[in-house]
Structure formats: structure tokens, C-alpha cells
Amino acid sequence: MVSTNYAPEHTGIGPYSTQIAEHLAASGADTHVLAGMPHYPAWRVGEGYAGRWRMCEVRAGVTIHRRRHTVPPRQTALRRALFEASILAHGVLAPPRVRPDVVLTQMPSLAGGVLGDRLARRARVPHVVIVQDLMGAAAEQSGIQGGGRVAALAGGLEGRVLRRADVVGVVHESFVDRVTAMGVPRERVHVVPNWAHVKGPSGDRALTRERLGWSARDTVVLHAGNMGLKQGLDVLVEAARLAEQEGARVRIVLMGDGNQRERLQQLAAGVPALSFLPPADADEFPEVLAAADVLVVTQKASVLDMSLPSKLTSYFMTGRPVIASVAAEGGTAKEVLRSGAGSVVAPEDPKALLAEIRSFADDPEGATRLGAHGPRYAERHLSSRAGLDRITALLGLAQRPAGVDRS
Known part of the structure; x- marks a missing residue:
């Protein structure tokens, strides 16, 4: 090989x-x-x-x-x-x-x-x-x-x-x-x-949130994985900034590493609604994913048919709903919609992303039902x-x- x-x-x-x-x-x-x-x-x-x-x-x-x-x-x-x-x-x-x-x-x-x-x-x-x-x-x-x-x-x-x-x-x-x-x-x-190359979560979700300092009153939105150019993660910084301005109880977390991490940290200065976590080890990774309320995948609007984020398979295993801020005609959008475990919003549009996050927060039972499709899809196909x-x-x-x- x-x-x-x-x-x-x-x-x-x-x-x-x-x-x-x-x-x-x-x-x-x-x-x-x-x-x-x-x-x-x-x-x-x-x-x-x-x-x-x-x-x-x-x-x-x-x-x-x-x-x-x-x-x-x-x-x-x-x-x-x-x-x-x-x-x-x-x-x-x-x-x-x-x-x-x-x-x-x-x-x-x-x-x-x-x-x-x-x-x-x-x-x-x-x-x-x-x-x-x-x-x-x-x-x-x-x-x-x-x-x-x-x-x-x-x-x-x-x-x-x-x-x-x-x-x-x-x-x-x-x-x-x-x-x-x-x-x-x-x-x-x-x-x-x-x-799906990681196991599903098995720990206590509430205890993981407490350990991470995530309030039960906040809607925690997590992006896990590489922080590179094609991810277009600026949209998450701007969505967090909007959440602050609107007084929304939304916390956006970027977990991982990559060549854009330092720039994103500089961009997020003064935005308390956004925080960073280092990469989690293999055992902790699924527990952190499952502790979030919403998992998010983002891509630049120009990214159509050149990659499929490997994080999706791990996301589906957790049972949490997924929001994909990606081009609707790309493979990532098709995979999220096929799984039935999430929704797709326009890429590089922080207003649309925040609106979708708030709609999930306003209907937690519906969000849970949506996320429950992920493990079933993973079991059948992944x-x-x-x-x-x-x-x-x-x-x-x-x-x-x-x-x-x-x-």
C-alpha cells in the first residue's frame, strides 16, 4: 500500500x-x-x-x-x-x-x-x-x-x-x-x-458536557476535524458573532487542528460564543461528538465534487443531528440528505447557518429524531x-x- x-x-x-x-x-x-x-x-x-x-x-x-x-x-x-x-x-x-x-x-x-x-x-x-x-x-x-x-x-x-x-x-x-x-x-x-471507523458513544453525555464546561442551557454546535482552507470555517466564526449580537444561547466549538487554526483563533478574538478544543483521542472523540447538540460540516461554496468529509461517518454514529453548510449539488449535501440525519443550508452564509441552528434549538425533540437516523444509516451502509x-x-x-x- x-x-x-x-x-x-x-x-x-x-x-x-x-x-x-x-x-x-x-x-x-x-x-x-x-x-x-x-x-x-x-x-x-x-x-x-x-x-x-x-x-x-x-x-x-x-x-x-x-x-x-x-x-x-x-x-x-x-x-x-x-x-x-x-x-x-x-x-x-x-x-x-x-x-x-x-x-x-x-x-x-x-x-x-x-x-x-x-x-x-x-x-x-x-x-x-x-x-x-x-x-x-x-x-x-x-x-x-x-x-x-x-x-x-x-x-x-x-x-x-x-x-x-x-x-x-x-x-x-x-x-x-x-x-x-x-x-x-x-x-x-x-x-x-x-x-464509520470510530465506535459509537458509550459514556454519560451530561457528565461529558460538564467536564467540557458546556452549559445545559446552551445549544452547543461542534465542528470536529481538520481546520483547512476547503472547510471555509470563517462561516462558523461569523455565525458565532451573530449569535452574540442576537443574544442567542448558542455556543460554537471548533475541535481539531490544521493550517487555518491560528488564523481562525485570531479572527474569533472577542467572540465568546466561539471556542476551540484540541484534537480528542480515539476513545474521547465519540463522547465529545455525542455531547454536542448539533454537529456541523462546512465547505467553501466552490467545493463540489473533489472530496467527501471523512468526519461524516463519525458524525452519523453519534445520533446527533447534522447541519451541512455546503453546496447543495455536491456530494457532501447528498450524503447528509441520504442519511436522513441532517439538513443542508447555503455555504458561506452565517445568517442561514445560525437560523438553522436556532430552529434545531427550538425543536429539540425533532432534532433528536433527526439525529437518530444517523446510527441506523451507518449500520446499514457504513x-x-x-x-x-x-x-x-x-x-x-x-x-x-x-x-x-x-x-
Whole structure:
């Protein structure tokens, strides 16, 4: 497997890569992972890994080959390009000394896709790619500084990797048209949704709220996860500011880390209705989510078909209602509405967001009924067993006929 993100990262793509690799190892496969140094979502190299150039470690029967790369604390197109280039260069210079039977790549990163393609072609084995985010579209839609100039280049390289892959998995059907437009035959594209990789809450909700200092009289709105550009989290700061002005008993909490956290903290200065929490550990995470009254996912209005927030699967497990401040035509909106566990409001519109929050606060029983759809949806469609079985089946499809050379 090639995946820049891997355990001990416990948010984003890392948990999915980890669970897939550990599932394959438990099934008897000699499983190796070419990974980067843990850095997400803080965009700082994790303790115990800083200063390491290369290392090999074994976790749950999986051999992880880690290679050092740059970790930009602030995202621009140039810094992202350097990040990708460093991953690619180190992976090319020091590939794992393993001859694989199949290569499975998680994208992003774009460099990981190129490395996976290179490893598969050198070993003359099938290459399976799982698309978590579309990098070309991300550069175009996320608002990253300089992104428009590199979108075509990133999209072109991404398309080349996907066209040469034997099988392409996408985590949502909204990605299918974008991938086939790159020239990937439809029959090689398969939808493999992510699954709920965290357990449901089991603690006392009232005690968790008390520990966090959340008043029972306040409607607590929680955003958990990465604080990056594409999330467009300014809308939550402005919604909190409006709540203060209107005297609404609304408290908005941002839990997590990311390259926009410091800027958001500066923007929120003097807004007591908004507060920040550090990332929660794996055991505490579902308890904090369940202690909130409303869970919120936000995206910039320009984000349509380039990513699906991994936090949604965790949100659905808690039984709390979800508000999605996202483009109505995007995959995130479709997933929230399909679950029946939440509602969708216009993106980057703090007035609309606050109005929806207040409507949930005014009808707590209705909000609870709405949120109760989440665990049922997760049980039917997002179980880890079903998700891992889909990945195993995807690998089974990667049987390249003799003599086939995709270029």
C-alpha cells in the first residue's frame, strides 16, 4: 500500500489506510505500507518521528516504511507542490525492498499515486487506486493560494495515474463523472464508500458536557476535524458573532487542528460564543461528538465534487443531528440528505447557518429524531465489515490480462 497518511494519525485518510492494511494482514497477506511521517491534521511532524530520515516499524502485523518529507505549516500551491515533490523524491530514491503482488494506493497524495504507479509497473503487477480526494479539482475549488495556476497540471498528472490503474475506487458516486472525464473507462471505476471507523458513544453525555464546561442551557454546535482552507470555517466564526449580537444561547466549538487554526483563533478574538478544543483521542472523540447538540460540516461554496468529509461517518454514529453548510449539488449535501440525519443550508452564509441552528434549538425533540437516523444509516451502509469487504473485492478485480500495458 502507498499512503502518505497512516497511523498514528487518527483523523482524515490515515484511519482508513490503517484499517485496510491491518485487515489485509489479519487475512494472511504480507502487507507493507510506504508512508510519510505522521503530521495530520496539525501539519507538524508527530512526537517520536521528528528528525527521522527513514524508518521501518511494525504495527498490528503491518510493516510500515516511512520516508521523511516536508510539512508546510501554511498551505499555498507552491508549498503543497514542495510537499508532494519531497514525497515523490524520497519514495523514488528509497523504495521499499519488497516485490509486491499488487499495489494499492490511497489518493491523495498525488505523489503517492505516481509512486504507486511506478512500483506496480516495475513489478509488473496490478495497481488499484482509491480516490479519497481529487487533487486537480481540489486545487481549483479549495481556494488555496495559487491553486488555479496548478489545477490543470495536477489534474493532468492525476488523470495519467488513474488511466493507467487497473481498478479505480471512488468514495462517493459524485466523483464518478469527474474520473471518467479524465479518460478512465467507466467499467474500471467502482464506488467504495468509506465506513464509520470510530465506535459509537458509550459514556454519560451530561457528565461529558460538564467536564467540557458546556452549559445545559446552551445549544452547543461542534465542528470536529481538520481546520483547512476547503472547510471555509470563517462561516462558523461569523455565525458565532451573530449569535452574540442576537443574544442567542448558542455556543460554537471548533475541535481539531490544521493550517487555518491560528488564523481562525485570531479572527474569533472577542467572540465568546466561539471556542476551540484540541484534537480528542480515539476513545474521547465519540463522547465529545455525542455531547454536542448539533454537529456541523462546512465547505467553501466552490467545493463540489473533489472530496467527501471523512468526519461524516463519525458524525452519523453519534445520533446527533447534522447541519451541512455546503453546496447543495455536491456530494457532501447528498450524503447528509441520504442519511436522513441532517439538513443542508447555503455555504458561506452565517445568517442561514445560525437560523438553522436556532430552529434545531427550538425543536429539540425533532432534532433528536433527526439525529437518530444517523446510527441506523451507518449500520446499514457504513459498517467497517462492509467497507473492508468492498476493498477486498476491489483487489480481487485487479487481474490484468497478460500482455496488457496501460500507458
